[in-house]
Amino acid sequence: MFAVTILGNNSAVPTNERYPTSQVVTYHDRLFMIDCGEGTQMQIARYKIRRSKIDHIFISHLHGDHYFGLIGLINSLSLIGRVNPLYIYGSPQLKEIIDLQLNCAATVLNFKIIFTPLLPESTGILLEGKDMRVHYFNTQHRIPCFGFLFEEIKNKRKILPDKARESGIPAAYFSQLQQGKDCINKEGELIKNELVTEPPTPARKYAYCADTLYDEQLIPHIYQSDLVYHETTYLQDQLHRATQRFHSTTLQAATIALKANVKKLIIGHFSSKYEDINSFEEECKTIFPNTELAVQGATFCI
């Protein structure tokens, strides 16, 4: 399973119904949190997210609607007995904020926080496992802000078991085949790899574009992703206000999705001035038809 679940989809001033930004990416049995606005831990309880499975938390930037819930979540994880280290990625001052708040409460956590500072203007790979890696990249916002790309690693060729058997290749050589190497069969003949394997299935990608102005520099980072989240704080008629506040409109998000040739777009970070958010989807669809609202509690498979 590779999917993202929406915990909060609102911008700065939360309403009773729409909580500030947070998402959880599930990759098989591991959970990765992106942003953690106020009330995220209540949303975790509401949507029955297995909080103990969250080992990595990525904070895009230090506007409160993206991280004010983090200290509460950390506190609660300790109180419910977490012992595994928690990896947090964010602007350097985030560590200072966490430490100050823990010190004031004389709190000693039951687990270690392993903090990776994201330096302004930096970009690269944050995390790489055997089957998944996480990249980060800059977005254009009022303060340093980062997007994240979750990319499956699929570098093993798929063995065609019937063909491999027919060619007389012993099972002991299968891992060589997966790596693309040719093999010698039981009769001593060289068997070309492409006769008994096929290319890896394409690696799936989910991109989270955080808060940002319309910015075509995002395109190479998110190009051909299966799913992209892009903020749409405002409808198109508020283009001027969006630009002033370093945010995007519906048509801007849809244009980025179109130009980046992605499969599907989800939109969120709605301004609390909108009670009804359906127009966001309608406007985006005029440019990029495969758009959906990042509704709270919804899970999008990647």
Next chain:
Amino acid sequence: MFAVTILGNNSAVPTNERYPTSQVVTYHDRLFMIDCGEGTQMQIARYKIRRSKIDHIFISHLHGDHYFGLIGLINSLSLIGRVNPLYIYGSPQLKEIIDLQLNCAATVLNFKIIFTPLLPESTGILLEGKDMRVHYFNTQHRIPCFGFLFEEIKNKRKILPDKARESGIPAAYFSQLQQGKDCINKEGELIKNELVTEPPTPARKYAYCADTLYDEQLIPHIYQSDLVYHETTYLQDQLHRATQRFHSTTLQAATIALKANVKKLIIGHFSSKYEDINSFEEECKTIFPNTELAVQGATFCI
């Protein structure tokens, strides 16, 4: 109107249904907030509290379940256009936490924060207006912690209009009568004050005891209050755990209410290990019958 509305009643780990501690005291058209756990601004929206009327926020101590919602509320008040100063009372480091978080976000508030530090072991009057004063006092907790007493000021004697008229006292002298002074009537006779007035109605008092061990030193501070909030993190069978964690049980809260000769007790700060909180009320009532649960959204008139 003099009343308190419960916004959150849970202890450290919030559940989906029970939010961490926050209350709003209404005195006529002014609102005073006590504590501000995570999600308080969502509860304000849920229970339709007029957030613009909150001018004073009292933070009992720096455990997160009592203040993690404050920075989000401050941020939102600025975004929705507050310009009036906001008075905040709390441990000195609270100011440092607020400033650090505002600085990291490059946020300049539209209003001034006027911060009063509550120094460990201090006690006294925090705020005194013409009709209400707020005292603070120490409670026994793991870190410095304060309770608050909201006390009406009723020092004007009530004029008996019929008697005053019969005695021939001109209306111009009524404010002197309210102050307890004798008056000369139209015929030049001295009229004793107690003939034409009666004593002020008793001043009403609401006491908030924050987080605390069982502590009889609280009693003089809350004596004969009309309404007292006392925490009951645990039922009585968890007395040992309560004491270890500097919290109180049901019977301890009820005993304090009884010994302080108060009119009514409300209880809260329930541990999240309890799904059903009705037993809290039942246990307290065995010692202090006029006990009620601090249910979220409930308003208690004082």
